[in-house]
Amino acid sequence: MSYERKKILVLGAGYAGLSTVAKLQKIIGVQEADITLINKNEYHYESTWLHETAAGSMNWEEGVYPIAKVVDNMKTRFIPAEVTKINRDEQTVETTQGVFEFDTLVVALGFESESFGIKGMDEFATTIVSPQTAVETREEIEKNFINYKTSKDPKDLSILVGGAGFTGVEFLGELVETLPVLCKAHGIDYNNVKITCVEAMPSMLPMFSDELTKHAVDFLEARGVEFMLGTAITAANENGFVVKVNDEEKQLEASSVVWTAGVRGSRLMEESFEGVKRGRIVVKEDLTIDGYPNIFAIGDVAAVMNGTGENARPYPTTAQIAMQLGEHTAKNIKLQLNGEKTEGFEYDDKGTVCSLGANDGVGVVLGREIKGKSAAFMKKVIDTRAVLKIGGIVLGATKGKFL
Numbered sequence: 119m120s121y122e123r124k125k126i127l128v129l130g131a132g133y134a135g136l137s138t139v140a141k142l143q144k145i146i147g148v149q150e151a152d153i154t155l156i157n158k159n160e161y162h163y164e165s166t167w168l169h170e171t172a173a174g175s176m177n178w179e180e181g182v183y184p185i186a187k188v189v190d191n192m193k194t195r196f197i198p199a200e201v202t203k204i205n206r207d208e209q210t211v212e213t214t215q216g217v218f219e220f221d222t223l224v225v226a227l228g229f230e231s232e233s234f235g236i237k238g239m240d241e242f243a244t245t246i247v248s249p250q251t252a253v254e255t256r257e258e259i260e261k262n263f264i265n266y267k268t269s270k271d272p273k274d275l276s277i278l279v280g281g282a283g284f285t286g287v288e289f290l291g292e293l294v295e296t297l298p299v300l301c302k303a304h305g306i307d308y309n310n311v312k313i314t315c316v317e318a319m320p321s322m323l324p325m326f327s328d329e330l331t332k333h334a335v336d337f338l339e340a341r342g343v344e345f346m347l348g349t350a351i352t353a354a355n356e357n358g359f360v361v362k363v364n365d366e367e368k369q370l371e372a373s374s375v376v377w378t379a380g381v382r383g384s385r386l387m388e389e390s391f392e393g394v395k396r397g398r399i400v401v402k403e404d405l406t407i408d409g410y411p412n413i414f415a416i417g418d419v420a421a422v423m424n425g426t427g428e429n430a431r432p433y434p435t436t437a438q439i440a441m442q443l444g445e446h447t448a449k450n451i452k453l454q455l456n457g458e459k460t461e462g463f464e465y466d467d468k469g470t471v472c473s474l475g476a477n478d479g480v481g482v483v484l485g486r487e488i489k490g491k492s493a494a495f496m497k498k499v500i501d502t503r504a505v506l507k508i509g510g511i512v513l514g515a516t517k518g519k520f521l
């Protein structure tokens with residue numbers, strides 16, 4: 119009897135892809151399948167820590183670890199390469215390091231910044247979507263603060279943050295901690311710093327109660343952040359943002375302009391599949407793509423629906439759900455290898471915490487509202503748990519947040 123090992127190809131080593139591989143390595147025998155993981159960098163980065171790098175409270179190296187530390191060479195081959203094309207019917211994937219065949223494909227290519235076609239945004243604003251863009255954001259702020267010493271132009275001490283979603287708020291929380299330090303180092307009076315956050319919706323952090331949102335707003339306002347809610351950004355230029363207030367356009371001036379108001383799934387999704395919106399494809403309950411029982415889409419490239427019918431809404435794309443999707447995908451692949459039926463995904467929502475710097479935050483954990491120091495502590499637990507779950511005890515001990 120001829121016996122051929124199945125080829126499992128995993129694209130992307132973010133929370134979803136790496137969780138898939140980590141789980142597959144535990145439940146699949148060497149003889150059962152060949153696992154290949156393709157990722158454009160040789161390292162995994164904690165995308166939920168990027169706001170810390172962008173604000174200067176963490177070096178980018180602290181939030182990354184080599185993928186090799188997670189890969190079991192007996193079971194998995196890791197290829198550092200960029201995916202350029204997915205041929206779903208031919209069952210091949212083209213990359214900068216050649217073409218790979220698959221029997222089972224896991225698409226976990228993650229997120230990118232989305233500027234919704236707003237004029238000048240890609241050109242004039244920095245983002246917080248990768249270690250590189252986070253470092254760019256930090257360097258831009260630092261450069262402008264240093265410029266201020268000679269220019270004395272208030273614009274150089276002004277920072278505009280577009281969007282008051284989780285990324286924007288967590289970034290602001292770090293900024294109000296690190297900017298006073300930066301000012302001190304350069305002999306700048308922090309009172310001259312102007313931080314403005316512009317949000318299109320009339321309120322922010324809609325997933326939290328009024329009390330928690332108020333805590334976050336009060337915390338940030340007390341440290342100098344000004345919020346402009348119900349204000350849509352319509353353009354970016356060399357002077358800052360153009361916003362719309364009461365149907366009138368207004369120029370907001372700042373040298374440092376950061377866009378945290380939009381993310382989308384990988385652009386490769388539109389090129390590879392049909393029915394993709396903003397890089398996300400609706401997946402079936404077992405996380406496969408309709409008509410392709412051998413292709414799973416997970417993490418930020420997937421719209422995993424909560425509920426059915428007209429009321430169904432996609433779950434938000436978080437690290438927590440991405441890791442659960444990865445583990446579930448590994449279990450379903452194992453079932454398929456055994457010739458058994460795949461199972462539907464059920465999300466176990468353990469809660470969410472939005473940090474406000476290192477020592478404060480707001481959140482809901484296991485159904486309980488928390489704020490202040492306990493929220494900051496829980497955030498560290500969540501961050502450390504992510505490293506532990508994927509990388510095991512050794513990485514947890516070196517990269518965790520309780521060192």
Ligand code: NAD
Nearest residue numbers: 281282283284285316317318319350351379434435471472
């Ligand atoms: P988001 O889409 O959640 O928030 C973007 C914000 O920008 C929204 O409030 C939106 O109204 C606003 N906006 C959009 N266009 C605008 C415009 N033209 N002018 C002004 N404001 C505009 O994006 P995000 O914060 O990057 O989060 C992405 C996902 O990642 C979410 O699902 C989030 O829950 C998750 N996340 C979670 C955490 C955490 O758990 N701590 C941290 C970061 C991100």
